[in-house]
Amino acid sequence: MSSSTIGFICIGLMLFMLAIRIPIALTMAIAGFVGFAWIIAFDPAMAILESAPFETLTNYNFSPIPMFILMGVLASRSNMSNQLFSGARSLFGAWRGGISLAALMSCGIFSAISGSSVATAASMSRVALPEMRKHGYADSLATGTLAAGGTLGIMIPPSIALLLYALITEQSVGDMFMAGLIPGLLGLVLYCVTVTVLVRLKPKLAQPGEATSLVQKLAGLKGLLPFTSVFVIIIGGIYLGLFTPTEAAAIGAFCTLMIAIQRGMRWTGFVDALKETLVTSAMIFFMILGAEIFGFFLSVSRISFELVEYVDALNLSPFMVLFAVLVLFMLLGCVMDSIAMLLLTVPVVFPLIQAAGFDPVWFGVVAVITVELGLITPPVGMNVFVIKAFAKDVSIGSIYKGVMPFVLSDLVRLALIIAFPVLALGLV
Amino acid sequence: ADVTLRFAHFWPAVSPIHKEVFQGWADAIEADSNGRIEVEIYPGATLSKPPAQYDAVINRIADMTATVQGYTANRFPLTQVVELPGVVKTAEQGSCVIQSLYEEGLIADEYKDTRPLFLFTHGQGHLHLKGKEVREPADLAGLRIRRPTLVVGSMLEGLEAQPVGMPAPNSYESMQRGVINGVSLPWEGVNSFRINELADSHTEIGLYSLSFMVTMNKSVYNSMPDDLKQVIDKHSGLELAKQSGKIFDQVDKLGRAEAVELGHTMITIEGGAENPVWKPVLDATTENYLQELEDKGMPARNVYKRALELSEQCL
Amino acid sequence: MSGFARLVDAICRGMLWISAMMLTAMMLVVLADVITRALFRLTDGSFDLTFNGGIELVRFALLFAILYALPWCVDRSQVVVDLFTENLSDRSKAVLDTLCFAGYTLLALGMSIRFWHAVESSHLSGETTQDLMFPMSYIFVTTLIGTAMLALRSLMLTGSQIGKVMECKA
């Protein structure tokens, strides 16, 4: 049997294991191990069990992942998100849908120091959801806003997804982060437009809030201060050459820790934050490990090599290739976690995209937006599940209903970035 | 094909080293075996990361590799005597030195775990920096410099730089992100790993030269029929070593010409490693290295003496 | 839960502490590296507290931070595709969970066997790390402890899952 036939069989095996609820990390590891042993031999496959974990876990470039997570955890545990939200709220005062807009804005600002979407959604839901429900916002709008707002965490830098994409495809992390900035902000703007249009069309969705005076608004700005200062230190330090983007994660985590201590975080709080960070990091590294083992197998199966030849022979136009890849991402996104999906698919589709002549940095942004959609599309949307955990009495169905307008807005953004690549590449 | 050899190395697929040295070798093997041996090359470290490539061959994750002895610290200490300043003048001559040392049995014990086909060296290694200039040893103080192996690292440390160990393919990224201020590489490496896009100043000093090997898994070789073994043997040994060195020398010229054309600052240290300002520090490193091995009971001085003799003979 | 299982759990909780320390160390090493470098630059090299091997320290801190958290997190940090199995009976779910922990046991066992070999061969070859010249055999022993505990805890979880499958049957 040819290597690529074995390759496809093992990919089938992996899909089957995914469907029967075997953890994603384990399915990748098993399929990779079995495939490699089948194509090469058992002993070399065993050797991968040494080289994959060791190479992955001693990879300096992965060190920002736990640091970005720690930053987000510390910020949310030390009431920084609380203050951020109330600050943003006083800015919007009596606007109809103002609390939704405040929540979106807080998500955007929180994203500037958090690398993960789930963390962003969870931290902001904790504070903003009760507020919206207290003020008579429709459940669909309240939960939809937060589920969608959370996805900003993955695009506005720093972002674990962009970091992983850069590492898999050997792009510069700095470039990827810069390329994510405008599309991330564009997402925020479009979400705000979506909310405004929604409450205009259906005024019942949101009650107007209490008006705030100019003094209150100015006082509210204080809530944005800690986040802005951490962000400025990170960006300023990189810009002045004081530290590298890789080191910036650790410096950011340290600054956030200092703010947290100043706000009364003590030993037990810090230890709890570390534990939460470790559980989330372990989740991601379990999958990276699985993907690494799977990667050895993908290499020797020569699948991506043959896939490129096959697609070449089809004579598709570059845009058809891109379209096919994005549809594949959206379909997978319905049932898969975003990080897992990137780890799984990018090594296979990247050669196709390169062969079609697309800019790798631009494609990274397009890929991450598409993958990010998966966080809020049914049936498996991680962000929706997170919101559900904070709003147990709201049905999953009505959260998905609330999120649909935002899915639409993401599709508009995707189209804009495909039509105008400069949106992603302008700052690179 | 009767035999498929998975050949892992870390040069990018677009580099002349991949195309001329390794793809060239593979084509010759396929032609001479009438297609009975097929060579699948995995360039760009796609099958195994550089520091793990030697182990990957021992464990048969790959069947063969072209890699750097010094990426696994302390495994090829006697071979690395060749890397000390003053031994290697050009890649072709250096390759002749290292292959001869191997064939004379002076360093062969270090290669027991695999079957080496040929050993070679690159040309002289220099310093390439971004935003800094190095004219004298003092200029290196506090700079973070990528170093390929421990031997080179201890030299840089003697010069008060902060050596950071990393394989050549990681140089570009690290330099771009500012993890390091510069790299020690031959001009070939500057060309292969696109360092001219980042560096703006080059100090030609001939600090060191790396030793490389092309080596194969033992059991894979042993399981081949005799006529195919002969094909492999035919494409092994001194001639291949020198031929590879020659290509490295050509690419060295490419890399240097590129930098000149880009208008980079070129600093040439008069007399190279023999320059009186640099010599004391470099000599001290050589002496330390040899003594350290001698203390462990290895005939380092013997090998070094022979390497210097060969260095003249191979010219 | 048997006394032995409780002991394994306690050890894994202890390892989580080591992980937490490694995470903190990672942050502090980077901080120290950045600060000493800045001081060096500001004082034109006269105030030199810079140290070698910062990057290597971070790399090994990352290794042990994650590796020593895995045993404790193996049943807490898994992402599954819960799409086609939502309506399965509790018993079927328990069977699938058993399979999953058994899979992790085998995976971690395989790693442990390999790291055992790595300890031996690196001890013989005297290989060291690149920057700080720390013997690789020590690093591999420490790694082996992590993978072995991952195997052991996964095995314990497999056992207790089999218990649950039996209960469901009854």
Ligand code: NA
């Ligand atoms: Na972010």
Ligand code: NA
């Ligand atoms: Na989804």
